[in-house]
Amino acid sequence: DAGITQSPRHKVTETGTPVTLRCHQTENHRYMYWYRQDPGHGLRLIHYSYGVKDTDKGEVSDGYSVSRSKTEDFLLTLESATSSQTSVYFCAISSLAGGTDTQYFGPGTRLTVL
Amino acid sequence: GDSVTQMEGPVTLSEEAFLTINCTYTATGYPSLFWYVQYPGEGLQLLLKATKADDKGSNKGFEATYRKETTSFHLEKGSVQVSDSAVYFCALASSGAGSYQLTFGKGTKLSVIP
Numbered sequence: 301d302a303g304i305t306q307s308p309r310h311k312v313t314e315t316g317t318p319v320t321l322r323c324h325q326t327e328n329h330r331y332m333y334w335y336r337q338d339p340g341h342g343l344r345l346i347h348y349s350y351g352v353k354d355t356d357k358g359e360v361s362d363g364y365s366v367s368r369s370k371t372e373d374f375l376l377t378l379e380s381a382t383s384s385q386t387s388v389y390f391c392a393i394s395s396l397a398g399g400t401d402t403q404y405f406g407p408g409t410r411l412t413v414l
Numbered sequence: 415g416d417s418v419t420q421m422e423g424p425v426t427l428s429e430e431a432f433l434t435i436n437c438t439y440t441a442t443g444y445p446s447l448f449w450y451v452q453y454p455g456e457g458l459q460l461l462l463k464a465t466k467a468d469d470k471g472s473n474k475g476f477e478a479t480y481r482k483e484t485t486s487f488h489l490e491k492g493s494v495q496v497s498d499s500a501v502y503f504c505a506l507a508s509s510g511a512g513s514y515q516l517t518f519g520k521g522t523k524l525s526v527i528p
Binding site (some may be wrong): 345348379390408 | 450456519520
């Protein structure tokens with residue numbers, strides 16, 4: 301299994317509070333991704349990173365920001381959480397080494413915004 | 415843009431039954447195609463993949479063939495087990511700005527009963 305951890309694994313917060321989720325990898329992979337999973341929508345890409353300090357928006361980036369100051373950590377921040385951001389958040393990594401485009405996923409963070 | 419359509423569930427089968435989960439896609443170019451599996455309470459795991467037309471991916475008794483003429487990547491297993499109960503996601507990888515991005519179907523929940 302790819303070495304990916306996410307913290308916290310569960311979080312309950314209130315509307316309007318800031319929240320930061322952390323993804324940590326031990327694989328030294330260049331690419332990291334944040335997805336959210338909601339019933340009836342599958343997984344949707346929020347933001348991704350293609351290197352330290354290099355990030356870009358995905359399909360559902362509104363209300364989210366990210367940062368990557370070192371290879372192993374990718375942070376997702378909800379500046380002011382809303383109930384519509386209640387979801388399960390997954391981090392993924394890939395290396396593209398040898399041309400492979402496979403992504404490997406972390407265990408997820410269940411976020412509830414009251 | 416790219417999209418993936420997979421059959422809606424839930425699907426309930428008896429043990430040892432034959433499984434087919436349909437998946438079709440819309441994409442430009444020649445994407446790689448994936449099936450991921452998510453067991454209850456866990457993250458997504460790569461089940462199999464195919465990178466070019468007529469490739470067959472296989473793993474744990476599951477198979478899927480990349481059919482470019484019908485833009486399909488149907489998942490099949492000859493004899494399902496209770497332990498196969500999970501949610502299955504079809505996905506494609508397309509190249510973006512400096513990275514590959516996955517586009518997911520909405521998922522198909524499979525329940526196998528003894």
